[in-house]
Amino acid sequence: MKVTDLRWTHVSVPLQAPLLSADGVSPATVRRTLLEVETDAGLVGIGEIGPRVSSDRLNAARGTLVGEDPYALERLRSKLHGSRFYQMETAILLAGIEMACLDVQGKAAGRPVSDLLGGRLRGSLPAIAYVYRRAATERAAAVSTTEHVVGHVAELVERYGFETIKLKGGAATPEDDVEMAGAVRARFPCHRLRLDPNGAWTVATSLRVARQLRDCDLEWLEDPTMGLDGMAEVTRRSPIATATNMCLVDFHELSSAVIRRAVDVMLLDVYFLGGLRGAREMAAACGAFGIDVGIHSGGAGGAELGVAMTAMLHLASTLPALRCAIDAMYHHLEDDVIRGGLLTYRGGELTVPDGPGLGVELDPERLDRYADAYERERRERTRREPDPSRPGWYPTYPAW
């Protein structure tokens, strides 16, 4: 089998509300790029990447891919990576192309992608309530105070059945984040609870927060501070386990992380690690050094749509060492580009599709609608403030 073409479609899909983090306020939409790998066997594989891969890079990838065998993933990894030193854009592109090639392979074999990765150990995965403070929209009030956040968590738990809650910190002061975590813990004494300020704190602030939240029974404190050395210091002195998707994101950082005992949990990002197979390789390496693993969401720039989300589910279903709920920004989406629309949560879990390949298909009508939305946004795009409510403000790290 040979690849005959690579096509891509940029889309812009609405979020329920703009999300607040240490970086400021997110756009009201998520921008993604859907890939279609065509083959001479008549099979088309689909993949998904974030907005950080340029059209130049996609054009170059098409030149590399056409004429290649969609089973030759190792050769493709080398050819697409080339001799350049590490670049995140390349890793994201690799992940999307691997996703589409695995979809082709699965369709050819009549087997789901999870079977190509070693076979699934579970048919569904518990996912998190991924809780952000949110900006007001025409339809919904802002989620900004602790009281708002607790109410918002209650709605999510009620609606989806989540048993793990991740609070996005760093958008307000550490004192506000401590109050927020304490109030959510008081309201949900039996849920697993994480706090992630995205590296917005110094080591000293991180340790102060960790001491204040000692009795909050956090599952982990996620990226309280930036860098392996800082994280190692927090991990050594904090009473709470630490997790990262920011200071250990590639293989060349692993030995330093291990030597420093920098983190307790590594959140595998299929994009940072160049695809599903790279994520499995990292999971195995982490296991050898006693680092737990989870699944990260949002690495390629915002919420994953149904193509990437199902790819993450296939991966997660095959990991024997996965002991925690997977990250998924998915419930923030208003719609999807796959047939049937949004995937359904059942009892806080997302189901791994059974069909061949990824088990989902693009919906041409939705794809067109959100491609039009992308074009409209592109034409209208003006300079974006990181936080429109604070003109002139820009993020600094560490903020506190």
Ligand code: MG
């Ligand atoms: Mg994180």
